Each structure stands twice: as C-alpha cells, then as structure tokens.
Amino acid sequence: MKHPRWDLQPAVTKLLPEQQEHLIAMLQQVGFERTGKDVFEAFFPILPFVPSEQAVVKEINGVRHVLMWHRDDVFYRGYHLPGGYLLRGESYLEWCGRVLKKETGLLIKKAELIRTFNTRPETGWVPNQQIAHFFLCTVEGEPTHGQFFPITQVPQNTLGHHKKYVEEYLRAFFLRRETMRQGGIWNDGLYVAPEWNWLVVASNEKWEKSEVVFDTLDKALAQVDLHRQTTGLAVLYDDLGHEIVQSGY
Template identity: 30%
Template sequence: MENKITDKELASFVRVGQKIADMNGYIPPEAWKGVYMPTVPTVPIEPAVCRPIHGIPHVLLEDRHDDFYNGYCFAGSYQRWPENPDDTIKRVFETQIGGLTLEQATFLRRFTLRPGDECSMKPGTTWDVPNLQVSSLYFCLAKGTPRRGKFYPMHDLPDYTLNHHRLFADHLRAYLLRREWMVLHDGIRLDGVARASQGRWFCTSDTFIPSNSWEVSTIYGETYGEEFRTLDAALEFTRKQHTHWIIFDDNGQFVTSNAD
C-alpha cells in the first residue's frame, strides 16, 4: 500500500520544520538522519589542508568512526543555513581541526556522489557516502600544528581511507600538477579539448587534438586514447609512451603531459 501523509501530519511536519528553520542552521541529529539525509541532497564542504613536507605534497587526515563514516578522511562539514562556504571552512578549522591559521582556501571543483553508485577507483565497490552529496573540494594552506589529525603523502594514503576521499586526493594532486605545468610552460592551452568519464582520467596523444574547436566532443573514449581509474595509473601510462601524451580529468581540464 502506498504511503500517504494526512493533512494533519503534513501540517505538524511543517510546524516542526519552521521551528528548525529558526534554530540558525542547527538540525537535531534524529531529524537529520531520519528526514533530511534520505530525501534532500546535502552540500559537504571539504577543506583539504595541504602542505609540502620534505618536498612531497601531504594532506591532513583524521581517523573517523561514527554512524556515517569508518576510516581516514579530510575534516569537513555539511554547509549549514545561512553559511556561505567560507563560513563553513572557518567553522571546520575552529571546531574540528584546531591549532591552524588558515592562509588560503582555493575552490577546486564539485563532486556528485550517491550511495550505491560504483566507485570509479575500485571495481565492484560503491561510494562510501551515506546519502546523495554535492561535495565542494577546497585546496587549503594553513600555518601551525593541528590538534586533530595527521599529515599523509597524497600519493600514499592509509589503507582505510574513505574511497571518495581518495578521489579527492587525486584531484588535489592534479591541481598541483596543473600549477607546476603553468609555471614551467607559461600557461595551459588545452582545457576542454578532451575529457574522461566521471571519476576517471583520460590519456590521449596530441595527434588526436583537432584544430577545429567544434570537433572537441569527438575526443572521448577508447578510439582516441586510454582511460584510467586513478591518477597514478594515468601518470604511469604516459611515462611509458615515446610520443607526446596528455592527461585530462572528467571536467575536461588538462592535468599534465609527458612532454618536457
């Protein structure tokens, strides 16, 4: 039998919802888990705290075990009403991390993740998210010593790191590779000419790059290159090639190339 809500139940629900709306963004855990998470997409803000240690890019992780997550992850929080992302990042630094002074928070990109969808990094597994999430990833630099968490190399995360945070770490690394290329080669001129499928990395030879910008949509798929589940696999592939190959992400952004 189809579930139906009576007018009385709906009116009661609206009254409670209005009370919650007056609580300045605080939602009782029971309401959050029972009503909002199963029905409304959430917006996690993921301020990844990054720093070079002995010349190697590291990211701050904490070992989390609760009703929602079980493993190593970035500090982060759902964006609350009436916060903007900067407010949420500030709250995360103050209430979750502690001991750090934020110097820079650069927005990188958004990810749409659903429970039950296949994890692009590990065949046969699904994303370890508790609900539909539209996550915003930020590359953050900060001074000080965190009161919680520990820095780990981005390319060598702990075994029990949440799989969607492994994906985030790959995109942090891609951001750094892009910056390095821009400095060494006076910019990037190939954004948008190719792209990977969602959550993956696409490698293509420069011989497939068209001169006509209206042809860019054809540079996609196995005909024109190779697609990989992880950034490491894509980097390893391009290193082995004897001609000029390029890596693109699933937004069509140029990441790096094996060219000098």
C-alpha cells in the same frame, strides 16, 4: 554505508492535507544550525547535502603531506580529511574556517576550491547524495587533532572517497598547477573523462587520434609518459574536462 531509508524513500510526497500542515509546522521549529543528529540525518534520503572537505598541506622533507584524522561513527569509520556541511548564509571562507577551527584548532587564511564531487550511494562510500566541495586551505597554527601523511600514501583505512580525493585529485590539482606554470592550459573542455576516471587523448605523427580511459591517475600518467618518449602528443583530462598534463611538458 548507505542510509537505511535510501531505497525506501518515495519519489513523490504523499501526505493528507492535515499531515502536510502538521509537517510544515514542525519543520518551522527545525534549526538551520544543525543541532541534533536524528532529525538532520532523516533528510539524508530526501535531499542532496553539501559537505566541504579541506586539504591542509605542508611539505615535510620535500614531500607534500596532508592532514587527516580518525573517526568512528555509523556512516564514516576511518581516517578522513577535515570537513563539514555548509550552513545557511556562509561564504566559502567562513564555511572552511568554522570547520577547521572546530575539528583541528587551525585558523584559516585562504580557501582555494580544488573541485566539486557528486558522490552518492551508487558510487560508494557515502550514505546519501553529496555535492562535496574540495578545498586547499592555507592556515595558521598547529593542529590539535590528526597527523600528516604523504599525499601518495594515506592510511589504508581512509574513507574510500577521501582516499580518492587525496591520492587522485589532490595530486592532479598540483600537477595541473605545474602545467600552468610551465606552458599554460590550452585544452580545457575539449574532452571529458567518464565520472571518477581519467582520459588520455593522443595523436601520432600522422595526427591520428586515440582516446583511452584509465581508472587511476597513475595508469593515465604512465600513458602520458609513454607518449612523451615518442613524437606523439598526449593530453590527460579529468572528469570535469580539466587538462592535467600533456606530453609536451
């Protein structure tokens, strides 16, 4: 749900000198620990925010599962990953640790950055622009909230962007890691998929290249598998230029 002022906020600040002076004085009373909701959300249509989303993954019967829990508020209704906004002065580990402790009761041991996302109302799912940091977290303890779901089968009423984070990009992260272990990453940055898409770059026996864009990871993987059955080579890229898999492995 888009913030109601997203399309109304002016691009240029237009305040009289006395109004600007008053605003600056008021802002000096705003706490950086983000207490309260209305003042915090008033900045949604003005400044990009930096949230984290934490993937806590464990294997159950040989299948990777991810921790999710349900929330119901104005902008976010449905299942979602643990997550929260960055506070001033926090390191990555402190940031993830605070959020996980608050939302799940888990103690963090390690936070590994999977990737970042630039989500905004025009991409869907969020009320404002967010530069989301997606982490894989190693933890201690058992969660006090939420439950584990297979990373390929999260609930249908999962927040739209979180569903993509898990079913597309968390899966791709593990596939990329396996590519590293089996043969290494050799093609990072050579090609980049359009935002939120996947790109398969293939060459045939004559070394003639083709580039095909796919809107889901499964479709892209199917294309790579097709090339794996032939003599051609195909490499799968995400929208940051990361090599995920290639048909040689």
